Amino acid sequence: MAADDPLPPDRPVLRKTAAGGGGLSVRDLRVSYGPVQALRGVSLEVPRGSVVAVLGSNGAGKSTLLRAISGTLRFHRGSITSGGVEYADGPLSGLDASAVVARGVTQVPEGRRVFGRMTVAENLRAGTLGVRGRKAAAAAREHVLELFPVLAERAGQRAGLLSGGEQQMLAIGRALMAGPQVLLLDEPTLGLAPLMAERIADTVRKINSEGTTVLLVEQNAAMALSLASHAYVLEVGEVVMSGPAGELAASDEVRRRYLGESDEELTAEDAGDGEAPARLVLTRWSA
Structure with a gap:
């Protein structure tokens, strides 16, 4: 396929997904880091088109859950010991990170992990590595810059010189360049001022309204519950509560x-x- 060929119809960049079946399912997932068991039989459902929140204190296993879904556990010397993850009626467990992205599931890790010495534009291009076709990449870039106009203004600036909020926008934008059907967000408002945190929350609402399913890990429980339709609470690697977000908030x-x-x-x-x-x-x- 030529470099400028349009993306095949089964791999569009800007997807409009419908609610219903074929969502993300985690079944009796157990994860260990060597002798330390981090997840102990976690199960949850993320229906297509929804926002689902995962709450819990530090060390509860929230980030480990996202790593297990995104195929990045091995980078942290972790492994799935039993159970698994399925998306759209097919397994994600056992796939490497690039294959998970190719399936339409992309993670934004905790801590605004941008490439500090690369420019904003270069960071965004790095997010298109799994996207086939210049037209697809251009469409994704246009969408990201509509969501985050400041990234267009800072296109030639090194990412390490951006503010914390701008770096978070860039991290989310880079993930969106792959055109995910499911976006995994790990503490997107961590360390941000309240006004910037609310801007990030508004962006999550916008992304979801356009059809992207969101699994949100967040210590800001009030914000997470305001965004989500359903929520789970993790404690020491186990789901101890779950229910509609409004009922959990009450x-x-x-x-x-x-x-x-x-x-x-x-x-x-x-x-x-x-x-x-x-x-x-x-x-x-x-x-």
Whole structure:
């Protein structure tokens, strides 16, 4: 195929996906780093066209979960010991990272991992390595620059000189250059000022509205629950809660542990509205 041939119809860059079957499924996933078991039988579902959030404190296994899905575990000396990951009715487990991207699943890792000595434009081009055809790459670039106009203004600037928020935009934009059907976001607002964090949240909404499925790992539980339709809570490598995001946000346990509300605040709020507090029957999992 010539370099400037258009992308084949089964691998478009800007995909408009439909809700329904063929989503991302994680089944009884167990992951170890040598003798340390990081995930203990994790199962979750990410329907096509949805935003699903994964909450949890540091060390809960959130990043490990995304690495297992994206095929990057081996770079961190981790391995899947049982269970697996499927996407669109086919396995992702056992594929290397480039093959996972080719299947339409792309990860934005934690920490704004841009190539600091490369320019913004060069970083974006690096995201097209799995894209066939100049027209496809050009369409992807146009889409990214519509989402993040500041990247067009900074195209010739080294990525390491960008602000933290701009680097996060670049990291997301680089991932979008591959035209993913599923975007894995690992702590996209970490270390950002509230205003910039909200801009990133708005971008996630926009990306999802255009048809991209999003699996969002985030310590900012309030923001994550506002974006997601469904959420899971990880503790020490296990799913301990799951449910519709709105119901989780109304749960006293979630509000106390992940939204920073004290027992006194919860009691005062419940007494003030004259209604019984919302109670969520949480889905409990065992290893």
